[in-house]
Amino acid sequence: MFNKYHKAKLKTKQQRWFTPIKYLILSILPLTIDFALKSISKSFKEININFEVPSFLFELALLWFLLFFMIAWYLSPFTFSKVQRIRSILKRIIEENHFYYKNDETNKIHSSMIIKFNCDQECLILKVYPEGAKYSSKMSELTPVFQTALNMTVISVQEDFANHTTYILSKETDNYIDSTNTWTV
Known part of the structure; x- marks a missing residue:
């Protein structure tokens, strides 16, 4: 076999927690943007402006979150x-x-x-x-x-x-x- x-x-000085935290922040970013767009959409509805956030953006943000969470977990000292x-x-x-x-x-x-x-x-x-x-x-x-x-x-x-x-x-x-x-x- x-x-x-x-x-x-x-290759570089190890920053043990910086790399996983960087990927965790990147994973939370799309969910934050999705939440902000939905709250802006609600504000626009209150002043009678029709602005809808596509529903697939949440699924895309969730997929992005899972991907970067797995990368952060893989690069951390507690990896699988x-x-x-x-x-x-x-x-x-x-x-x-x-x-x-x-x-x-x-x-x-x-x-x-x-x-x-x-x-x-x-x-x-x-x-x-x-x-x-x-x-x-x-x-x-x-x-x-x-x-x-x-x-x-x-x-x-x-x-x-x-x-x-x-x-x-x-x-x-x-x-x-x-x-x-x-x-x-």
């Missing part, structure tokens, strides 16, 4: 898509650990670490491409970062390749805490 690798790369949730976490790791180069004059990111990932039933495979940056020497330090952020256990780290490091993570762990022993004072 063909396993597709998804890519997480920081497992791939999008993992991509969001990996982008946050890149941003918080400063695994990118930013042009100070334009305040834009021009180079970033690339993490390609594949979600299986049993494990998550991460291929980390440092793109020859200054943080390429810190590849071994990413193990606890991935374990903490993804709440998974790193099974193996493969540094055999010159251009990337592969991390294999699993939900299963052998490091269970034995709670049957009692404390003695």
Whole structure:
């Protein structure tokens, strides 16, 4: 079976709540316009001017609302898509650990670490491409970062390749805490 690798790369500084809120505002806009047109229509009827709002505008506004609400939900950290949730976490790791180069004059990111990932039933495979940056020497330090952020256990780290490091993570762990022993004072 063909396993597709998804890519997480920081293109802009993440504004975690701005993007979903922007789409929620865009989703409410047509309903607001429809409500305003209906209230204007009522005002015109009071002064004997016949102005009717077509009935399909409400359905169109409702469809617009649902579309942008789904887009906002998909782009939020609480998305229904497992791939999008993992991509969001990996982008946050890149941003918080400063695994990118930013042009100070334009305040834009021009180079970033690339993490390609594949979600299986049993494990998550991460291929980390440092793109020859200054943080390429810190590849071994990413193990606890991935374990903490993804709440998974790193099974193996493969540094055999010159251009990337592969991390294999699993939900299963052998490091269970034995709670049957009692404390003695």
